[in-house]
Amino acid sequence: MNAGDTPSEGAPPFDPELNVVLASLGDAVREPLTPENLAAVQRRDLATRPRPTVRDLRADGLFEVAEVRVAGRDATLLSARPAGLTGPLPLLYYMHGGGMVLGNAACVLPQLLREWALPLGIAVVSVEYGLAPRVRYPVLVEDCYAGLVHVSWTR
Structure with a gap:
């Protein structure tokens, strides 16, 4: 319209x-x-949709990036922070858009890291969860929550 x-x-x-x-x-x-x-x-x-690798996300050493499996879940976390910053940082826990049927955890990370993590000195964790209909509700929501619980206990 x-x-x-x-x-x-x-x-x-x-x-x-x-x-x-x-x-x-x-x-x-x-x-x-x-x-x-x-x-x-x-x-x-x-x-x-772009799907940058962990190596791509490191941006030639500008960021420290790790891929972490959430124990007992079909979810992976991409954890990234500006290189050289030590100690605990504020955290943005990011669940990608796509209505739980589209998208991936890495697609928006380059922009988030450049525009938010670097200037604000924060860490970003993006959760990769299975997409519907392959993964049924409420499992994908529970995977996102399990990732949040994981980062809250490991910080």
């Missing part, structure tokens, strides 16, 4: 500034996620 368009029956209109952003993203963003197209959308996401 463009600014000035009449919204569908019962659907609220979008903010005109948001309409500009949505229009720039194309029709794929507006494609509804359904049980019938979920596998195709997940394949497309896996093929196109």
